[in-house]
Amino acid sequence: MATSSDVGRIARAHASWHWSEIAFWCLALACGFAFPSRYLIMTDIVRLGLFALSLDLILGYAGIVSLGHAAFFGIGAYSAGLLALHGVITEPVLALLVAGLAATVIGFLTSFLVIRGVDLTRLMVTLGIALLLEALAERYSDITGGTDGLQGIVMAPVLGLFEFDIFGRTGFFYALIVLFLLFLIARRVVHSPFGLSLRAIKNNPLRAAAIGVPVNRRLIAVYTLASFYAGIAGALFTQTTQLASLDVFSFERSADLMLVLVIGGTGYLYGGLIGAVVFRMLQEFFSTITPEYWQFWIGLVLVVIVLVGRARLHRWVLLVPNWISRQLSGRKAAVAIPESEA
């Protein structure tokens, strides 16, 4: 008979760090020193990665589709902008948290609408909420600056120590550290009993309820958590670009996020991060070689991904790293997509 400690050891093994994960984060940090002229786009990728991580929490783990995730990004962005502009909270880290919490409140309130119904209903409801907020931001232009957005935001130094510089160096490291910390929390959450119950709900909600899982309560909880993450991503956007305009709520922003996860894959946390890197690089690459038609090529890449199947592409791309990892540890690489996601 297996003892309690055997069971514990095996259960915990799923949550242990794989060397490829450590390599991933070392690489991300190394980029900060290797490409000093590219801070702006790298910060953009980090923000997008965090935003995609947020969507992955609800889509990849709980199976909630959303076409309006920019709602929370926008709340975070405007909150951070207003806090800085009116000098309410000038210290960026504290302001970041407050902006994230503002998005959390909206996330919690709207979660009751979102958990009702099936996928199509959810797409429409989330889309509607984002459009609604965008319209409200436009209507109350005396607060939000309307179509001009918030102007003249000046950021105080991070923790009173690190001044935002013109090259975006502080901004990049600040964003990367925030991403890493939030990633650590997300990683813990998905390996907890709570995270396991989310996977069960995604797979078969009826069965999950029959096991005793309070399905709606769990969905509300994860949706609220994801809105915090999205709010932080939005606040980072404002803090590192010193801009907040109506397009933080835009449909394109929500839709791009879906594309990022289509590229990177869902349900293993790194999908959003890898997807963000690939998506922005593709955008850069195509807009350099064909400034007018880059969207066509991005579209083509997406069609290929969907038709060929992400799992197959990943197997090809990861052929060599997987082989090395097998030689080293006799285990499967952590950055592999479950077959069912294809």
Added chain:
Amino acid sequence: MTLALETKGLEKQFGALKVTRDLSLQVAHGARHALIGPNGAGKTTVINLLTGVLKPDAGRILLEGHDITNRTVHGRVLRGLSRTFQINQLYPDLTPIETIGLAVAERLGRGGDWWRVMGTRSDVNTEIAENLARFHLTDVMNEPTATLAYGKQRLLEIAVAIASKPRVLLLDEPAAGVPESERHDILAAVASLPRDVTVLLIEHDMDLVFSFADRISVLVNGAMLVEGTPDEVARDARVKAVYLGEGVDG
């Protein structure tokens, strides 16, 4: 004496079709009660009504004397009413440790625990280990469910239900589709369920019903036709007519 499970005048209608008619069922504490009936008799609807997936149009459901008619599905599980599924509804990607762990964590109120990694609670681990051993799943505890032999999957199905420590267990065709070679394990597992757990067995297999049950209810067209001991039911002319001599006398 309070009953383990009781329904009073349960009714359910889909459009013009009455699928449950004035159903009053009484299951005694510790009973081995079987609910049988030909195809289309409404057995699945009864399970869905009892577990809370469907709401009855009329009537009440009592679990150990408490009215649970308006309780949620998971609320009934926590109150002590669990079920197994007839067709495979297990999680293909999860291992037996994880699947049983889900049920154990929820029962111990640790299911919402988001800050501790799975496997760090010794009370949860101990119960998982006990259930694995009891249902002969220890050797495959870390294999994805999809890769398990069908018989093992059926055992896991029962193990998950038992992991919620139910006082009333609904067994929905536990041996359906299990190959002859693995059947013995399932029957042994069903036979060795603790006596203090009341079991309501919903089954087609007459051998299993007559070897297991001490009381049988026969459902026809959504209404109770006969209820009695296995002998009474086997002798009943109406039951024979319904089954057209389909081996009712076991």
